[in-house]
Amino acid sequence: MIRAGIVVTGTEVLAGIIADRNGPWLSERLRERGIQLAHILVVGDRRADLRAALDFLSDLDLVITSGGLGPTADDLTAEVVGEFAGRPMVLDEALEERILAILRRFRARWRNYSDEALRAGNRKQAIIPEGASILEPVGTAPGLIVPTPGPLVLVLPGPPGELQPMWETATETEPLRALLARAGALEQRMLRLFGVPESEIALTLRALEQDGVPLERLEITTCLRRGEIEIATVFAPEAEADYEALAAGVRARHGDSLFSEDGSSIDELVAGLLADRTIAVAESCTGGLMAGRLTDRAGSSAYVLGGLVVYSNGAKTAFAGVPAELIERHGAVSPEVAAALADGAIARFGAELGIGITGVAGPGGGSAEKPVGLVCFSIAHAGGERIDRTLQLPGDRAMVRERATTVAMHLLRRLLLSLAR
C-alpha cells in the first residue's frame, strides 16, 4: 500500500477566504492511481507551520504540496522543502533564463513592474533544492520533484490551472513513475441515483451483505450531493466480480432511481438526449437558474431557444400566455400554472419541449397550504406527452432553487427517454 499526504499552503485558504480546489482534485487523482491518501493539511504562509506539516507526513511515501512558489517573500515552499530534504538551495541559471523569457512576454501588461523587480522575482523562483528535478512552468512558477530521506516530495504551484497540467507532466517523470508502478492500479466506479433517501442505500448495502454479496474488498463511499446520491467505489482489479454483484444488487433494488452507471452526470445525459431537439423554459421561483443550467454546457445554443423569467403574475400572462383567470383560480404556485408555463414556453419560442417551474423559494411567501419549498414542475412536449409533478423540497432559499433545477433535469430526462422509445 502506497500512502500519500497533501499540503495545501496559503494564508487565504487557511483563513477561509478562498476555497481549496487542489486538495480534492489531487485526492481524486491519487485514488485513480491506487494510492491511499492519509491526510490533507492546510497551512498558512508561516515557515514553522509548513515545516511541521512536512515532518508530520514524513512516514508516508509521497507528499504533494500546492502553492507558495511565487516571487514574494511569503512564498516559502521550495525553501522549506529543501530544508526538510536536507538539500542546500542553489540557483539554476538556465531555469532563471527560461522564467525570464516567460516574464518578458507579459511585460507589456505589467508596465508598473520595473525590470529589477522582475529579475529579482525571477531569481527567487529559480533557486531550488540541489538535486531536485524541475517541472517546467505552466504559468511562471516551476514545479519540483524533491527526493528526501523520507517521502518523495512533489512541489506544485497553487493556481489549479497550473497545478493540474503539471501533475500530468509529473506522472511521466522517472521518480513518480516508479512510485506509481508500485501502487498498481485501482478501478473507480460511480453509481448515481435520484429520488431515493440515503438511508435506503445504507439498508440496501446491509441487505446485500446479508445475502452473501462480498463487499469487504470494495471501498464504498455514499454521498448526498445536490439532491442526488452518489455511490463511489474503489477496488483492485481482482475484485471486479464483487463490484458487478454490488451494482446488480443496487440495480435490482433501485432500478427506477439509478440513472447513471458510467459516471455521467444528469446534465450530460440530458444534453445527449436533447441533440436534434429544441427546448425553452418559463420559470418563476428559479428566476433564471433553470435556463442558466441548461445553457451551462458548450454547444447548448444548438437546442436551447431561450427562456422567460416570469416573476410577477403580469409577466406570466404577458410573456408566457398564462391566462390571468387561471392564476386567480389556482394561485401562481399551482400545477395548472406550471403546465401553462411549459405550454407557453413551447408556443412562444416555437420549441419542441417546454419546462414550466413555479414555487415558493422562501424565506417569505409560504402558507399552510403552500409552504416554503413547494414547487410545481411541468415538462411538456409539443406532441402532447408531458410529466407534471408537485414536490416539497427541503432547505433554504438557495437550496430550494438549486434542487428545483435538479428535479426538473430528472423529469426532463424521463420525458426524453419516453419520447425516444
Add this chain to the structure above:
Amino acid sequence: MIRAGIVVTGTEVLAGIIADRNGPWLSERLRERGIQLAHILVVGDRRADLRAALDFLSDLDLVITSGGLGPTADDLTAEVVGEFAGRPMVLDEALEERILAILRRFRARWRNYSDEALRAGNRKQAIIPEGASILEPVGTAPGLIVPTPGPLVLVLPGPPGELQPMWETATETEPLRALLARAGALEQRMLRLFGVPESEIALTLRALEQDGVPLERLEITTCLRRGEIEIATVFAPEAEADYEALAAGVRARHGDSLFSEDGSSIDELVAGLLADRTIAVAESCTGGLMAGRLTDRAGSSAYVLGGLVVYSNGAKTAFAGVPAELIERHGAVSPEVAAALADGAIARFGAELGIGITGVAGPGGGSAEKPVGLVCFSIAHAGGERIDRTLQLPGDRAMVRERATTVAMHLLRRLLLSLAR
C-alpha cells in the same frame, strides 16, 4: 497568542467527493475571536489517522473536530478523542433518553428502521469520554467539550447546519469562554475593489509602507474572488489608527474601484439601491444567470419584474424587440444589440431599469474581431440615463458567464448611484 487546529473527518471529504465547508467557516470564527489557526487537517474515517492528527495538534491550545459523530461503525471521533484525552468512555443514560426522544419524532419518516436499530444507534451516540461537557444535539448528535492534558478539544458534528449553531452554544460554555477571554479580541475589516488588477494593490501596499504608513501590526490578506479584489485585514484594537491609515491610502489611490468598506457585497449594495425601483433583464450569453443572480436574494420579487433569455436571433427580435436589421448590421454580439436588449427589457416589462447582455461565452463561436470572452453590456434607465460597456473577460465558458454577471452588477450600481444624485 492562543493557537488552534481544526480536524475535519470524513472519507467523502478526504476523497474530494464533497467539499469541506466547516474548515473555512470555523477558520473565520476563530479569526474573529483573535485565535490564530495553525492547521486544518482533513482525515478519513480511519482510527490511526485520526489519532495521528490529534497527536500532531497536541501542542496547541484548542482543537476543533468536525464529523464522525453518527450512529454507524465508521463514526469514530468521540472514541478516539476519549483515547487521546486519556478518559474512559462511559454511557450517559440521561443523554441516551434525550437522543431517543429526538429520534422518536423522526420515526414516522424512517419506517424502515427497526426499534432496535434506533436504540443501538442512540446508545453509541450517548457513550462519551468521562468528564466531557455535553453540547445538546441540534440534529441527533451531541457535541462534546473534552479537557485533555494538552489542548481543549471541541467535538462538533459534520453537517454545517448542526455545527454552526453548536459553535455558538460552545462559546457560551465555561471552558471555552475562559480560553476566548485569554485570546482577547481582534478587529476584522474588509475592503472590496472592482476593476483594478491585484498587482496594483501589491504596489499600493508597498508604496504606502515607503510613505511611512505602518503596516507591521496589520495582518493583510489580498485575494481575487469572482473578479473582485478583497483586502481582508485583522489587527489588535490598539492598531486601529494603522488600519485607518491603510484604508485612507487605498481610498486615495483607488477611490474609483473601492466599492465597499464595511464588508457588504456588491449584491447587497445593489439590492439596497434597487429598493422602490423595478428592473428587468434581457440576456444572451449569460443564459439566465443574470436574472438568477438578481433573484438570489430574499425579497427580490419586490423589484425584479422578470427576464428574457434570448439565445437565438429570432428570440432577440420576438421577445426583446431587437430589430432584425440591427442584428444583421452589427452582429448579435455588439454594443448596439446590448443597448436594444436593455431597452427591450424596459419596454416589454414596463420596468424602470433594464439590463442587456450579449457576448461570446465560448468555447466556440469566437472570431478575430469578436473573440471568446467579448461581452457587451448595457444598463439603461427609462428616463434616458444609461451605461454601455464592451469588455474582454478572461477564463473559460463558466468563468466568462459568471464574471459577466459581476460586471453587470457593478455597472448597475454605478447607474443607480448616478440616479440617486
